[in-house]
Amino acid sequence: MTSVALAVTDGIPLFELGVPCAVFGVDRPDLVDPWYDLVVCAPPGARVGGWFRAETPHGLDELAAADTVIVPACHDIVDNPPADLVDAVRAAHLAGARVASICTGAFVLAAAGLLDGRRATTHWMHAALLAQRYPKVEVDPGVLYIDDGSVLTSAGKAAGIDLCLHMVRTDHGTAVANALARRLVVAPHRAGGQAQFIASPMPPAHDHGLAELLAWAVAHLDQPITVSDLADRAHMSTRNLSRQFTAATGATPLRWLLTQRIHHARQLLENTEESIDQIAGRVGMGSAATLRRHFNRTVGVPPDAYRRTFRDARHRDEHPADHIFDQPIGVG
Template identity: 55%
Template sequence: MSVGSVALVVPEEIGLLSWDLYEVSIAATVFGMPQPDLADPWYDLRLCGVGAAPPSASGLALRTPYGLDGLAGAGTVIVPSVPDACVEEGAPVSPELVTALRQAYDDGARMVSLCTGAFALAAAGILDGRRATAHWMHTGQLAERHPEVLVDDSVLYVDDGDVLTSAGMTAGLDLCLHLVRRDLGAHVANQLARRMVVPAHRPGGQAQFVDLSVPATDDQGLAPVLDWARAHLDRPLTIEDLARRAAVSPRTFYRQLHRATGTTPLRWLLNQRLARAQTLLESTGFSVEKIAELSGLGTANNLRHHFVKQIGVSPSDYRRAFPRTAAASGPVR
């Protein structure tokens, strides 16, 4: 299955220790490293530069084989950041970049920003009237300079169909994996996340947390319990069940899970059940009723309700979008 070309816009200047490099590398890793056993062909990544930039005093400059003309014909355009001056000092985004982004959008490309890349999409008028996000440190500036944008600083990423924006740092990885999930299905996205040793799916509506990457509790202590829960999603699990398995009180378990994952036990369970339902829809011919049972959502109506609310389509429409393949097939316990 071909998923088309991805144009990744490299900032004008990029520092060795900057966030820019981190977010560029996220997109380059997800879309630029072929995974022929998961999907062949994989994405066709183009690195597109905004003019020539000398090495910065504290970092480096990246050579790109394409200029902004590389955006032409791309199915997806990703802007991982803009120069710090555009954020901190209110300097204008490169007019050449603004023009190229607007043209790509008008030509039908899917537009994606990571972190401060939202400033570039906003400057091109692409976010007008849309809900969007960026790193919580910069959402105030984004809202002030672009009042026509509906800035939401409380989420990891926003999927508005043909325009997607994410918060900074690891939230950019969440959005990139979400794009793979949209394009190639839950099985491929889950396997890719496993190879990258990251959580397979964090919903975009999850809150941004300043120190989420350094939980106050030992996350490894919860791992056996969460693994057990994933293996028994067909059961009517409760917080009390999980707390008993962890040998702690329900209140302590709630606090530990929230600190480690940023979500509540009930929300975590629902997300896991929906992820299981996605995998079963892709990899089996089971009825919706059977999948609702195996994923622990009870009835077909309950599955449809949560599926439409969280994923945006019905289970049947999702199955048609991601027909069963040999790679996704396999025994289901």
């Protein structure tokens, strides 16, 4: 996988393009020799971020010659991706290329048919639209990236770094990927299954008949709540409640309750010093073991690791000078 081609179209965001350039476009003979051969493929006159012109002799038709093709992102997702880009990405995959997307680049892969029947991800804000527009794609909005062999997708912005490092790790091993991560001053490995750190669960609409019931449930998460309890409080049968609940929230009552409990646990882990046992009681999980099991399965990391992540980030924000020399400074 030595040659990497970036698919650039007019208006592509700068950050998503810069990530693969930093990972694959800087020669690193002390790590691996030869390193990757990066080319930028773009139609004439394409601009990046609305400011810079992509001056390159390589057109989109040359994507098919690369071992790896990366689609950094779309200019927008309101319109369908450019047909020439979709055709070029499809041709590259048919020619045997490994194809990866960052953020909304998944819309291009989906339009090319590469995600049909596959599990894929994108930025959580756009996951619902991706699933709606391309119903053959199994969209998972809760992970950082997904490696499905010859097709890889990642969530927004920083998750693109994780995906690129994952590809380096796949190609050259953990030691090389970790050394590169140190130079880029980023975490050496965030597993793809780790959840995107969404600030809060998607709030349900407040113009339906269950708004008062949902508010009551959130206020009583420390108590055992069953579907029958919710149905009794809403004065309806459990079957009717389940139907209306799914229509209003997109989840079954028990799934919605679990999501709220996990979300409340995340808030307590971030903002309090309470023990895992105490938090488990406050969110209605009963025991630390139960909380750890559900938290790890839902978020992708144990609650202890989640707490360390946000505590370390907060400490760096409050005491930036303490971390200037945390890692060796290397050439970017």
